[in-house]
Amino acid sequence: SCGQTITGIGVAAGCYWGNLVYNMYITSSELKKFPVGGVWSAHLRLRTGQWHGGPGSVDPGWPGFMSAEWKADITLNVIDNKNIHIWFPLSHSGTTNVVMPITPAYWALNKPNVVTSEKTIDACLYDGYSNNSKTFKITFNSNNVDRVSGDFILRNNLNPEKSTLPYQVIVASPGSSDTVQSVKPGVQLSYSGINLTGSRQVMIPGLHAPVACIPWPIKIKLKPFNLSKQQAGHYTGTLDLIFTPSL
Known part of the structure; x- marks a missing residue:
């Protein structure tokens, strides 16, 4: 959250961020599902945020959602x-x-x-x-x-x-x-x-x-x-x- 000093309790103005760690991996059982070896690629798109009751959505397709977005291109070299x-x-x-x-x-x-x-x-x-x-x-x-x-x-x-x-x-x-x-x-x-x-x-x-x-x-x-x-x-x-x- 961001804002001015809160009168009466002396909280300084500024922004406060919370950290959230995502660990993403492919299990061995899923790797076994690749039909053949080769170079396999995918695109990962991750959005995170907080629901709220008012306006301010970054993406009109996600009403009421303040979102942050993270993208990654994934390449797997699968050798059989x-x-x-x-x-x-x-x-x-x-x-x-x-x-x-x-x-x-x-x-x-x-x-x-x-x-x-x-x-x-x-x-x-x-x-x-x-x-x-x-x-x-x-x-x-x-x-x-x-x-x-x-x-x-x-x-x-x-x-x-x-x-x-x-x-x-x-x-x-x-x-x-x-x-x-x-x-x-x-x-x-x-x-x-x-x-x-x-x-x-x-x-x-x-x-x-x-x-x-x-x-x-x-x-x-x-x-x-x-x-x-x-x-x-x-x-x-x-x-x-x-x-x-x-x-």
């Missing part, structure tokens, strides 16, 4: 660490099986016995943050690597130590088909500016809404070999991918 995925849409899974069809490698050069094989895998990257991460780091690992050349290899199921087929893993920057590179086992790839690239919407089990996933085709290519000199049988191998997005 449990659902970061290298996703394979065609198999609707975080894993996939690849069958490599054999084709002639140098038919035009009259080398019909020399064959190769290649397959492009449709993959995409979900960072748990609605494609707002600034950097993607990815590593290809495998237990099947040639000790001398360092190449990824497929092993013959009946003779895994002596009969192998080397292959390459070839990728470009996620969301781009520009410069491609051949991947080395255990060597981390780092990509920046991913949040500026295009994405596709995919449904991932466990999430309640489609999420932004960055397309990232992965090409697997067998190095040319002489079919007549290669031991017959099934050749298999495994690739493990480690994906680490960062803010």
